Amino acid sequence: MISRFQIAYKNLLRKKMRTLLTLVGIMLSSWVLVSLLGFNRGYENALNRDIDNMGYQLMVMAKGCPYEAATMMLQGGTGLRYIARSMVDSIVDKPEVDRVTPILMQAFFDPNKGDGGGIAGYYGVDPATFPAMKPFLRFRQGGWFRDAQAAEAVMGYEAAELEQREVGDMILVPEKNVQLKVVGILERSGTQDDGTIFCPLKTLQGIAATDKITTIGIKVKKGADSAKLENALYQLPDVQVVSFTQVKQTIMKLIATARVMVLSIAIIALLIAMVGVVNTVLMSVLERMQEIGIMKTMGAMPGDIFRLVWTETLILCTCGGIAGIGLAFAFARLSDLLVRRVLPYAPGGNLVAIDMRLALLTMAVIVGVGLMSGIYPAWRAGRVRPLESIRREG
Amino acid sequence: MLLCLVLAAPVPAAVNCELNNPVNDVTRLFPESTSFKTAYFSFATRGGEPLLRKVESRLGGAPSLYAPLNVPYTLYEIYKGKKQIGYIHGVNQKGQFGVLEVFVSLDMAGTIRAFYIQRMAGQWARKFTSPRFGRQFVGLSIRDFERYDTVGGRGTGRVAAIENPAPEAATDFFGLLRAVKKNLVLMDEFFYSAER
Numbered sequence: 001m002i003s004r005f006q007i008a009y010k011n012l013l014r015k016k017m018r019t020l021l022t023l024v025g026i027m028l029s030s031w032v033l034v035s036l037l038g039f040n041r042g043y044e045n046a047l048n049r050d051i052d053n054m055g056y057q058l059m060v061m062a063k064g065c066p067y068e069a070a071t072m073m074l075q076g077g078t079g080l081r082y083i084a085r086s087m088v089d090s091i092v093d094k095p096e097v098d099r100v101t102p103i104l105m106q107a108f109f110d111p112n113k114g115d116g117g118g119i120a121g122y123y124g125v126d127p128a129t130f131p132a133m134k135p136f137l138r139f140r141q142g143g144w145f146r147d148a149q150a151a152e153a154v155m156g157y158e159a160a161e162l163e164q165r166e167v168g169d170m171i172l173v174p175e176k177n178v179q180l181k182v183v184g185i186l187e188r189s190g191t192q193d194d195g196t197i198f199c200p201l202k203t204l205q206g207i208a209a210t211d212k213i214t215t216i217g218i219k220v221k222k223g224a225d226s227a228k229l230e231n232a233l234y235q236l237p238d239v240q241v242v243s244f245t246q247v248k249q250t251i252m253k254l255i256a257t258a259r260v261m262v263l264s265i266a267i268i269a270l271l272i273a274m275v276g277v278v279n280t281v282l283m284s285v286l287e288r289m290q291e292i293g294i295m296k297t298m299g300a301m302p303g304d305i306f307r308l309v310w311t312e313t314l315i316l317c318t319c320g321g322i323a324g325i326g327l328a329f330a331f332a333r334l335s336d337l338l339v340r341r342v343l344p345y346a347p348g349g350n351l352v353a354i355d356m357r358l359a360l361l362t363m364a365v366i367v368g369v370g371l372m373s374g375i376y377p378a379w380r381a382g383r384v385r386p387l388e389s390i391r392r393e394g
Numbered sequence: 395m396l397l398c399l400v401l402a403a404p405v406p407a408a409v410n411c412e413l414n415n416p417v418n419d420v421t422r423l424f425p426e427s428t429s430f431k432t433a434y435f436s437f438a439t440r441g442g443e444p445l446l447r448k449v450e451s452r453l454g455g456a457p458s459l460y461a462p463l464n465v466p467y468t469l470y471e472i473y474k475g476k477k478q479i480g481y482i483h484g485v486n487q488k489g490q491f492g493v494l495e496v497f498v499s500l501d502m503a504g505t506i507r508a509f510y511i512q513r514m515a516g517q518w519a520r521k522f523t524s525p526r527f528g529r530q531f532v533g534l535s536i537r538d539f540e541r542y543d544t545v546g547g548r549g550t551g552r553v554a555a556i557e558n559p560a561p562e563a564a565t566d567f568f569g570l571l572r573a574v575k576k577n578l579v580l581m582d583e584f585f586y587s588a589e590r
Contacts, residue, residue: 110515163492163515172491177517179491 008311011284022273022280023320026366029273030324032266034362035335035352038328040259042353043339047248050191050347055134056101056217057226059242060091060233082212083239091216094232096224101129103215104201106208110174120174122197124204124213133219137193142167142184149202154184158194171197178207255343270366273320274373281313281377292381293389302382309381313374314367321366325359411484411495412468414512420470423482423499423508427472430482434466435584445583452579453572454544467580472499480507483581487573490565491515496573498531504578504586505535511570518560522570530556536578536586544572 012019062081085102092100104124111117127145131137140160145152153171155163160182165171169182180199188194205211218233220226226245233241285292292305328335332352340346413419420430437446446463470482484497492515499507509531511523521527534552542549547568549556558567 111520164486164488165492169488170491172515172517174515 004308004311012312018280022276025273025276026320027324029269030321030366031327032269034325034328036262036266037358038352038354042351046347046349056219057244058218060216060239063238063240085213096220096229098221099133099219101133101217102126102213104204105214108175124201125198126201138187140185140187145200148200151180152183153180154198156186156194156196157188159197160185173207176207274369277370277373281374285377285381289389292384293386296386306378306382309378310374313370317367317370321363328354411486424472426474429473431471433469436464436466438464449579485573485577487569489569494569494573498577506531518563521559527559536582539575539578542575
């Protein structure tokens with residue numbers, strides 16, 4: 001016995017080109033929809049990962065204009081604003097704080113770098129707290145410092161490549177002419193750590209002749225109220241707080257406008273595809289009035305005709321949806337590249353994250369909206385009066 | 395925030411050796427030049443692995459931090475009017491405290507016209523970047539360096555006579571000589587041998 005699906009399938013094949021064009025419309029809208037949903041999720045995941053990879057979500061530094069400080073450093077490494085090491089103690093006891101690490105950033109002028117000289121930047125980090133803050137860093141060679149006051153350095157991947165350094169080689173801190181032994185070279189991480197030269201905090205303090213620090217990195221406890229902690233930190237004298245959560249929110253706001261526009265386009269594409277579905281199925285129904293009339297005279301109930309026509313919609317939406325989702329999977333990498341070209345800031349990793357769960361969700365949306373679109377043509381078909389339709393067609 | 399970004403911005407990877415300021419540097423290294431063109435070449439496009447092995451063999455077979463086969467080398471072709479009068483080419487070489495970026499300008503016969511250290515770390519760098527040290531390389535060619543032993547640091551003739559201005563920096567001195575030989579061998583393999 002021939003099934004309802006077989007009849008619906010054959011009906012769709014009667015007008016192949018019309019069916020194909022409708023399928024293409026559904027396929028494209030599914031592609032756009034699943035890619036957009038994948039982007040929403042992928043971008044947020046990637047941004048969160050980037051911020052987690054910073055190792056800390058909050059940074060405390062001395063009050064002052066960062067532009068001015070940057071300019072001063074570029075002109076010769078002077079004029080940095082420092083904070084006292086004791087500031088760490090006043091932060092670490094706060095209930096929202098998970099971990100704290102003190103950092104000293106120093107820039108030294110290297111007259112032998114290029115024609116007019118250049119700046120070499122060093123990060124003094126605490127061997128007891130900094131590596132634990134960044135457990136995701138992997139070493140290509142060697143490891144962290146063995147001693148809190150060792151004359152040693154760990155180089156980011158690109159810094160080592162640029163200077164052609166390997167573990168065991170020496171580097172020379174410009175201006176101060178202090179030699180440091182390279183004890184570790186990091187794997188490429190895709191972050192700013194790649195271009196950084198780390199050395200023990202106390203070593204760098206000794207080189208720079210200061211007992212102060214420039215920055216405190218703070219990792220907030222999971223689920224803790226970051227805003228409350230920020231407010232508490234602002235009460236500390238002469239410091240400013242840079243929150244990566246704020247940075248993240250700012251970036252998310254920046255892309256929100258673009259996301260709304262793309263979402264609107266996706267909805268419009270979906271609507272156009274569904275109008276196509278209505279058109280295809282309705283035309284098919286109108287062309288088959290006589291046939292539907294005959295089916296009714298043979299005992300088919302309005303519900304049977306409704307289900308038959310609705311099945312055509314279901315087949316169209318399912319096939320188009322599967323093809324669109326397949327394309328989204330196949331071209332996810334290309335979509336990723338295109339998105340990267342237009343975004344003001346693109347974090348590392350996959351920006352368009354599509355998985356089976358998302359694919360099934362999109363499929364449900366496409367089929368759901370498609371079936372709703374098919375209600376009217378199916379209803380029209382179901383209420384055909386058999387004798388009238390046979391007489392009219394005759 | 396900006397401060398962090400300025401300090402922590404990733405530095406460009408050491409993929410090849412380019413002049414920092416080509417317009418000024420070319421004029422300084424080739425005063426009679428009127429224009430130059432920048433060209434790129436790599437082992438991947440000009441002989442691949444066998445050629446790389448040959449170059450390494452000419453350099454004494456010592457292990458060195460060579461760039462991968464597909465990394466492009468930058469070459470400056472120097473013109474006076476429409477006539478090409480020479481080349482400027484630089485290489486990276488491992489030094490005692492960091493990379494050495496060493497350029498030579500060559501006439502069309504492969505003879506060194508000028509020697510230029512673009513980058514070198516160490517308190518004695520000024521002794522090596524002085525004109526006096528650089529002048530010792532002028533007039534030398536691959537023929538002079540052919541018998542220079544880059545591993546033992548021994549040479550003959552004019553190469554052997556090159557004076558180290560900073561005896562405490564022997565590693566850098568031999569690194570510079572190795573850089574010049576590497577530079578000349580690369581130019582010989584890629585251009586002068588092909589033109590002969």
